[in-house]
Amino acid sequence: MQGFEYLRPATISELKKDLSTPGARILAGGTDIVPKMRQGIFSAPVLVDTSRLESLDFIEDQGKEVVLGALTTHQKLADSPLIQNVNPALSAAAESVGCVQTRCRGTVGGNIANASPAADTIPPLLVYGAVLHLQSLKEERTLSLEEFINGPGSTELKPGEFIHSVSFTPLQGSWGSVFIKIGKRSGMAISVVNASAMVVLDNDGLISDARIALGAVSPTVKRCRETEKFILGNKPSPELFNNASEICRKEITPITDIRASEKYRIHSAAVLTRRALEQAVEQAWERKS
Amino acid sequence: MNQIEVIFTLNGKETKISGDPNKTLLDVLRDNLGLTGAKDACGGEGECGACTVIFNGKPVNSCLIFIGQVMGQKITTIEGLSVKGVYHPVQKAFVEAGAVQCGYCTPGAVIAAKALLDRNSQPSDQEIRDGLSGNLCRCTGYNKMVDAVQLAAKEYSNG
Numbered sequence: 001m002q003g004f005e006y007l008r009p010a011t012i013s014e015l016k017k018d019l020s021t022p023g024a025r026i027l028a029g030g031t032d033i034v035p036k037m038r039q040g041i042f043s044a045p046v047l048v049d050t051s052r053l054e055s056l057d058f059i060e061d062q063g064k065e066v067v068l069g070a071l072t073t074h075q076k077l078a079d080s081p082l083i084q085n086v087n088p089a090l091s092a093a094a095e096s097v098g099c100v101q102t103r104c105r106g107t108v109g110g111n112i113a114n115a116s117p118a119a120d121t122i123p124p125l126l127v128y129g130a131v132l133h134l135q136s137l138k139e140e141r142t143l144s145l146e147e148f149i150n151g152p153g154s155t156e157l158k159p160g161e162f163i164h165s166v167s168f169t170p171l172q173g174s175w176g177s178v179f180i181k182i183g184k185r186s187g188m189a190i191s192v193v194n195a196s197a198m199v200v201l202d203n204d205g206l207i208s209d210a211r212i213a214l215g216a217v218s219p220t221v222k223r224c225r226e227t228e229k230f231i232l233g234n235k236p237s238p239e240l241f242n243n244a245s246e247i248c249r250k251e252i253t254p255i256t257d258i259r260a261s262e263k264y265r266i267h268s269a270a271v272l273t274r275r276a277l278e279q280a281v282e283q284a285w286e287r288k289s
Numbered sequence: 290m291n292q293i294e295v296i297f298t299l300n301g302k303e304t305k306i307s308g309d310p311n312k313t314l315l316d317v318l319r320d321n322l323g324l325t326g327a328k329d330a331c332g333g334e335g336e337c338g339a340c341t342v343i344f345n346g347k348p349v350n351s352c353l354i355f356i357g358q359v360m361g362q363k364i365t366t367i368e369g370l371s372v373k374g375v376y377h378p379v380q381k382a383f384v385e386a387g388a389v390q391c392g393y394c395t396p397g398a399v400i401a402a403k404a405l406l407d408r409n410s411q412p413s414d415q416e417i418r419d420g421l422s423g424n425l426c427r428c429t430g431y432n433k434m435v436d437a438v439q440l441a442a443k444e445y446s447n448g
Contacts (some may be wrong), residue, residue, distance in 0.1 A: 006293055006310035006357050027355065032355045034313065035334045047310070051358050054435040075347070099423025100401070102335055105354070 002043045013166075016137040018048045020160045026050060028071060029105035031098070032114050056164065061140045066170060069110025074121070075100065077108060086170040088283070089124035089177040089196045096120055096181050096189075104248040109163040109265065110216070115149045117260040122149070122221040123213035124179050124195035128168035151219045174201040175210075176283025178276045181215075182268050184259065189214045191258045193268040197276035201284045207231050212276070213216070216259075217252040217269045224251045227273065235270075236281040244277060245270040297359045299324075300369025306356065311360045314351040314359050315340045318366060324380045326367035326396040327351050330425070337424045338424035341397035341404075342366050348404035350423075367396035370403065378444040379437070386437035390428030410445040412438065 007024070009015040018024060025044035027033055036042035050056065056071040058082050066086055068077070077083055077094035084091045097103050097111070097120050101231035111121045112132070122145065130145040137160060143168065148156050157163070171177065177198040183189025191204050210231050212224040227248040234240050254265035294307040301324070306317050320326045331337035333352040340351040343365040351364075370377040379398065379402045383390075389395050398421060405412060405420035412420065417438045418431065426434065 003309065003311060005291060006355075008357060008360065027358070029353075030355060030358065031350075031353050034355060034365055036315075037311065038333050049353075049355070049357050051362075053359065098335075099338065100404075100420060101338055101341055101348050101350045101352070101423040104344070104349050 001036075002040075003061065004044055005046045006049060007046060007051045007133060008050075008052055012053065012055065012135070014158070015048065015050070015053060015162065016135065019162060020137045021046045021048075022159075023140055024160070025111070026162055028107045028110040028113075029073065029102075030104040031102045032110065033097050058165075061086075062167075064169065065167045067165050067167040069165050070112075071107050072109075072252065074098075074103040074106050074108070074111070077121070078103065087124060087128060087168065087177060089127065089179040090121060091196065093120040093124045093179040093181075093194070093196065096179070096183075108166060112148070112166065113155060113157060113163055113176065115151070115153050115155050117152050117199035117218060117220055118191040118216035120179070120181065120191060120192065120194060120215070123194055123215050124177065125166060125168060126213040126221055126223055127177065127198040127211040128171075129211075130166050130168040132166050133164045134161050135164045140164075146223065149220045153170050171198065171209075173198060174207075174284045175199065176280035176285075176287070178279040178283065180272050180276050180279075182272065188258065193217055193221055193265050193272055194252075195269065195272035195276045197273070197280045199277065199280040199284050199289060200238075201281070205288075206233055206235055207281075208233075210277075212248065214252055214269050214273065217254040217265050219253070222252055224248045224273070231277070236277075238278075241274045241277045245274040248273045290395065293357055295356050295360050297361060298363045300365055303358060308356055310355060310357050312356050314342070314354040314356060314364070317356055318342070318351060322432070324366050328396065330393060336425070337394070337397075338401060339397040341400045341424065342447035343400060343404055346407065348423075349399045350427050356361050366399075367400055367437060370399070375431050377403065377442045379406065382437040382444070383434070384431050386440055388429055388433040388437035394424055394426045398426065402434070406438070406442060409441055414439070 007018040024046040030197040033191040042101040058069040060067045074097045179196045181191045181194035256262045329341040330339035334354040335350040342351045
């Protein structure tokens with residue numbers, strides 16, 4: 001492993017200054033970066049350790065929005081009654097990441113910045129239309145999560161910039177949100193395919209809002225807008241969701257890799273889409289009564 | 290590369306180490322501090338859990354933590370579980386239930402089990418399996434480990 005300079009900022013302003021050092025990269029939980037550095041896949045001349053920045057480790061109900069500090073761990077997300085309440089899909093996704101050892105270290109900010117197509121926390125955040133709050137020495141800006149991710153491992157994050165927090169708006173009315181994943185096994189599994197769906201039903205029981213995001217089937221986590229449009233305004237039924245799962249097949253572009261074939265991924269994505277929609281509607285009905 | 294100095298609490302004692310920042314907690318435990326209970330079984334990828342230690346009350350893979358990240362934190366390793374030669378209830382239960390075969394994963398599994406019981410002193414079998422899902426064992430088939438954790442849970446509830 002190559003050597004590096006190690007910085008440990010104690011405040012956000014020190015973090016901004018340290019990150020403006022040429023070549024500086026952030027070390028959050030380290031569950032991806034540490035093994036990648038040891039294998040020589042990733043290197044940086046300056047590593048900025050965020051351990052002391054407790055102010056970035058929070059889950060906050062701000063009324064209109066729920067805000068997650070970038071350093072919130074997966075375990076903290078999974079254990080949070082607030083998240084279980086307002087975004088059960090995100091809660092389930094966080095619970096499904098790795099194992100307890102990696103959930104206690106890995107952070108939501110790291111999961112997003114890492115921009116893996118198979119990242120588990122991204123689909124549930126995408127279906128809630130999550131927004132990222134980015135900061136650097138020069139500016140503060142907000143960007144939707146969807147705009148932020150360009151491709152596998154590639155994001156809009158500029159040199160010197162970091163994710164401060166991610167926020168989303170809780171759903172209103174009769175809603176449901178679900179995350180499902182298929183892995184090779186249940187412990188320490190990277191998603192072969194994952195899916196998140198959210199559905200809102202109006203007073204007549206028709207679908208007034210629907211969003212679907214599929215992971216590990218495209219270069220980035222994929223919002224399936226054609227599928228969403230297809231079910232919008234309709235009454236939920238097995239037939240509707242069967243047809244919807246056929247449409248989502250055409251919206252994704254999976255590859256064959258070490259974990260699964262293209263064919264298997266397309267089939268699984270269709271099945272997961274149908275199941276996620278069915279379960280989201282069940283939840284929505286429970287909230288209606 | 291500039292060496293860094295790290296002061297942290299290791300098994301209840303203030304400990305000072307200095308080293309290259311690219312060393313992991315597992316490296317210094319084994320190579321500098323002579324604590325070889327935590328093991329490297331997957332080549333430092335955080336896959337196997339054999340290097341599990343308790344970091345501020347939570348189970349973590351010590352191979353995934355650079356030494357700088359340990360500054361000011363509390364670490365407990367398998368060597369810190371027994372008190373004055375008396376084994377911890379989880380250690381006793383692993384022996385009693387025969388949850389040990391080759392032994393390589395055992396320190397990590399014992400630590401993960403302790404962290405689970407500290408959080409949830411009466412876990413279901415499924416909760417135990419989830420709590421140990423980050424600890425790969427190639428001998429026991431896990432059944433006896435689950436028995437051991439249930440045995441230890443009884444002792445936890447008896448105080």
